[in-house]
Amino acid sequence: MNLFTDFENRIKNALETIDLVKEKRSEVDFDRLTVEPPRDQSHGDVATNAAMVLAKPLGTSPRALADVIAGALKSDPDITEVSVAGPGFINIRLSKGYWQRLLSAMLQQGTGYGRSQVGAGRKANVEYVSANPTGPMHVGHCRGAVVGDALANLMGFAGYEVTKEYYINDAGSQIDVLARSVFLRYREALGEDVGAIPSGLYPGDYLVPVGQALAEEYGTRLHNMPDEDWMPIVKEKAIDAMMAMIREDLEALNVHHDVFFSERTLHVNGAQRIRTAINDLTFKGHVYRGTLPPPKGQLPEDWEDREQTLFRSTEVGDDIDRPLIKSDGSYTYFAADVAYFKDKYDRGYDEMIYVLGADHGGYVKRLEALARAVSEGKVKLTVLLCQLVKLYRNGEPVKMSKRSGDFITLREVVDEVGSDSVRFMMLYRKSSEPLDFDFAKVTEQSKDNPVFYVQYAHARCMSVFRQAREAFPDMDTDSLDLAGAASLIEDPAELQLVGKLAEFPRIIEAAALAQEPHRLAFYIYDLASFFHAHWNKGKEQPELRFINDKNRELSVARLGLVRAVASVLQSGLAITGTAAPEEMR
């Protein structure tokens, strides 16, 4: 039950009864009509812009129309007051009974409250992380990992059928470099003094155990093989080891993918799947052989004008056509992406979401072009660009260089500050906004971290139930008819809390449609704030406290309110991927 869609329907029904609307029914549409919580609570519980939106097509003034609409709404028994304000807003105040029934309905739905069908079962694929399997995940991967994971959770809650996917870039030259780096560690493990790791290879210690494992398994046999023979063996081993490490890192951050898709599988059998995908594009008329204009701005020194196989992406919205096959006959990275996209398309997704770092901004247009060309406009592809995270320690920026192996890993951050803190920090900001992540702030002053604030609210809810069992030793708090007791909730402060809970479904839908999980993080913070405020009112006004050992009925009703708050907090925290603790001491 969604208060706002409920009243949207009621307002539209009321409009249909108005003569002026009936007369010009074909000329007006209700699309721009909104029903929302007023900015200022003193205005009422629900506000609509109906009169302002419809006045013009109906040839009347907003205030006059508002009065008529207000009159039509007055007969609704759940509405206690309708007023017209400002330029023509209609403010509606709801009856106690309505709030009580709303609370009752929330409790009946339990943890299902807030679930939505706006996704309408559409199949969505959210691809995120997709870190190269050449080393442990570093802190830069954090944000995309968390945002992607939370977005997928959110969309699932909003009625999409979601697949969480990881694209393993296990083909290409960086894997050759990885293999050579591991091979060096292998020789080292055999006792050879390899000296310093040459530049151009990955110097990290994390490759040492991989080399040792190879030494144990193969002894000196690899050493005596020509490159082309040991290469595939070492690659295989290295990729498996790196992916195992990455999966552990993801696990530590509470990120779980459904599908790990290997780029290599596109290249097997003479790159059969890439060829098929390019053929498909060719068949649809998007491929030609030709040359590209030289890059604008600084001309690279080794620029040569060569004929290549190109994707005519400019016809589907791109700035420049994109090469599919290099002049040496091998496929570009993008060619593999074409095949990968086609694979997803063939798996039947209606929506594809790529969560990428801001440094991949230049890739967006060609992906969109690709989606248009392959799916002929049927697939909705969106790229969520996460701006970069700047890391600070004690106020000083932390410098990182992957080349020197001197970087902070995701694991280090999670181990130091905890997965909940990291996740909430990453979500407590619009993803298109750069983010400063200060270790000192998140660890030493952990009270400042908003996740604790929300979790504390949940722990307090649980504490109320513990208190109830103490006050009423014979009470079985698990089997109470909380929904049935909601009619005793009538204090304005309590109803206000119900009003906040009523916003939850609306937030879920808006956040899912806008693909902005941060909105949910802000909402549960806000809800926690309402709850803390109400809790503290019990100090000044003991009659407002949840547990009243002289009034069992009222206590049960208020337990219902607490249950509803806890339930929404749980749902919200679950979507952000953070814990809802029973207590925090």
Next chain:
RNA sequence: GGUCCCAUAGCUCAGCAGGAUAGAGCGCAGGAUUCCUAAUCCUGAGGCCGAUGGUUCGAAUCCAUCUGGGAUCACCA
């Protein structure tokens, strides 16, 4: 030079597919604990929403231009 993101309180940021008097946290000043965990709450000070035009009954929000920050530009992956 092209493209993308950003500019809102001293600092860090929200602002819901244009709406009423622009919000929160931190910091600052003051207050609340014989009472369900004070990891909480309450009160106050603090703003020309980067600039200029435009669309509209109405703009922090949409459009254009400009300024100032960040990212990116390839037969790389």
